[in-house]
Amino acid sequence: MQQPSLVVLITGASAGIGAATARALAPAGCRLALAARRKDRLEELASELRSRHGTETLTLVTDVQVLEQVRAMVEAAHRHFGRLDVLINNAGVLRMAPVLAMPASDMEALMNTNFWPVVHAVRAAAPLMAAQGGGHIINVGSGVSRRGLPYMAVYSATKFALAGLTEGLRIELARDNIRFTTVYPGVIDTDMPRNVDRSRLPEDYPDHTGSRIPVERVAQAIAKAVRTKPVEVYVPGWMRYALWFCAMCPALADKLIGRHYKRRSPV
Numbered sequence: 001m002q003q004p005s006l007v008v009l010i011t012g013a014s015a016g017i018g019a020a021t022a023r024a025l026a027p028a029g030c031r032l033a034l035a036a037r038r039k040d041r042l043e044e045l046a047s048e049l050r051s052r053h054g055t056e057t058l059t060l061v062t063d064v065q066v067l068e069q070v071r072a073m074v075e076a077a078h079r080h081f082g083r084l085d086v087l088i089n090n091a092g093v094l095r096m097a098p099v100l101a102m103p104a105s106d107m108e109a110l111m112n113t114n115f116w117p118v119v120h121a122v123r124a125a126a127p128l129m130a131a132q133g134g135g136h137i138i139n140v141g142s143g144v145s146r147r148g149l150p151y152m153a154v155y156s157a158t159k160f161a162l163a164g165l166t167e168g169l170r171i172e173l174a175r176d177n178i179r180f181t182t183v184y185p186g187v188i189d190t191d192m193p194r195n196v197d198r199s200r201l202p203e204d205y206p207d208h209t210g211s212r213i214p215v216e217r218v219a220q221a222i223a224k225a226v227r228t229k230p231v232e233v234y235v236p237g238w239m240r241y242a243l244w245f246c247a248m249c250p251a252l253a254d255k256l257i258g259r260h261y262k263r264r265s266p267v
C-alpha cells in the first residue's frame with residue numbers, strides 16, 4: 001500500500017531557510033502548510049511549488065509574536081489536511097548590539113519571535129500528533145544555541161532557550177511518539193545576516209560574507225531530517241566538534257573568540 005504523503009507545517013516559509021526547506025520537501029511529495037506574515041511571498045512560493053511539483057499547499061498568514069495566531073496556524077493546518085506529521089519551527093529574527101546598548105524592544109522581539117512561539121506551537125501541535133499516533137517537531141536553533149558570541153548575546157540566549165526546551169521535550173513527549181530534532185545552522189546566506197542592522201556594532205565588525213553557507217545546504221539537511229528524525233543536525237557538520245571544544249574548554253574558547261573580534265575592534 002502506498003504511504004500517504006507527509007503533512008509538514010513550516011513557519012518562516014516566506015524567505016530564507018523556510019522557503020528553501022519547502023522547495024527541498026516538495027519533490028518528495030510532502031503536503032505543505034506555509035506560514036509567515038508576508039502573504040504575497042507565501043502565495044508566490046505556493047504557486048511555484050504547485051506548478052513545478054503539483055504540491056498541495058496551504059498558506060497561513062501568521063504573526064508568530066501573536067500567540068493566539070500560533071495556535072490558530074497549527075489548528076488550521078491540521079484541519080485542512082486532516083493530520084499534521086511534521087512541524088518545523090523556523091521563523092526567527094536577529095538583532096545585534098552590545099547588550100548594554102540594545103533597546104529593550106529588540107530584546108523582547110528576539111524572545112517573542114525566537115522562543116515563546118515555539119513553546120505555544122508545540123503545545124498546540126503535540127496533542128494533535130499524539131492523537132494520530134505520533135509526529136515530528138524540528139526546531140531551528142543556531143550555532144549560538146551552544147556558544148554565545150559578542151554582540152549576539154541576547155539572540156544567543158533565545159537560541160540556548162530553544163535548545164534546552166527541545167532537550168526536555170524530547171524526553172517528556174517520547175511516550176506520545178513525538179520525536180524532536182534541533183537544527184544548528186552556522187552563518188547561512190539569507191536576508192537575516194544580509195539585512196541585519198549594524199548601526200550599533202563596531203565599524204570593523206566582521207561580516208562573514210565570504211564564509212556564508214548556501215541556504216540550499218541547510219534546507220537539504222532539514223529535508224533529510226524529516227526522513228531520518230535525528231536528535232541533532234549541525235550545518236556544517238564540523239561545527240558539532242567546534243562547539244564540543246567550546247564546551248570542554250570555555251576559557252580558551254573565550255580567548256580565541258575574543259581575539260577574533262578584538263583584532264578588529266578593541267571594544
Ligand SMILES: NC(=O)c1ccc[n+]([C@@H]2O[C@H](COP(=O)([O-])OP(=O)(O)OC[C@H]3O[C@@H](n4cnc5c(N)ncnc54)[C@H](OP(=O)(O)O)[C@@H]3O)[C@@H](O)[C@H]2O)c1
Pocket residue numbers: 011012013014015016017018035036037038039041062063064065090091092093094113140141142143184185186187188189190191192193
Ligand atoms: N541565516 C543564518 O545565518 C542563520 C543561522 C542560524 C540560525 N538561523 C535561524 O534560521 C531561521 C530562519 O532564518 P533565515 O536565515 O531564513 O531568516 P530570514 O531569511 O530573515 O527569514 C526569516 C523568516 O521568519 C519569518 N518571521 C520573522 N518574524 C516573524 C513573525 N513575527 N511571524 C511570522 N514569521 C516571522 C519571516 O517571514 P515574514 O517576515 O514574512 O513574517 C521569514 O520567513 C531563524 O530561526 C534563524 O534564527 C539563521
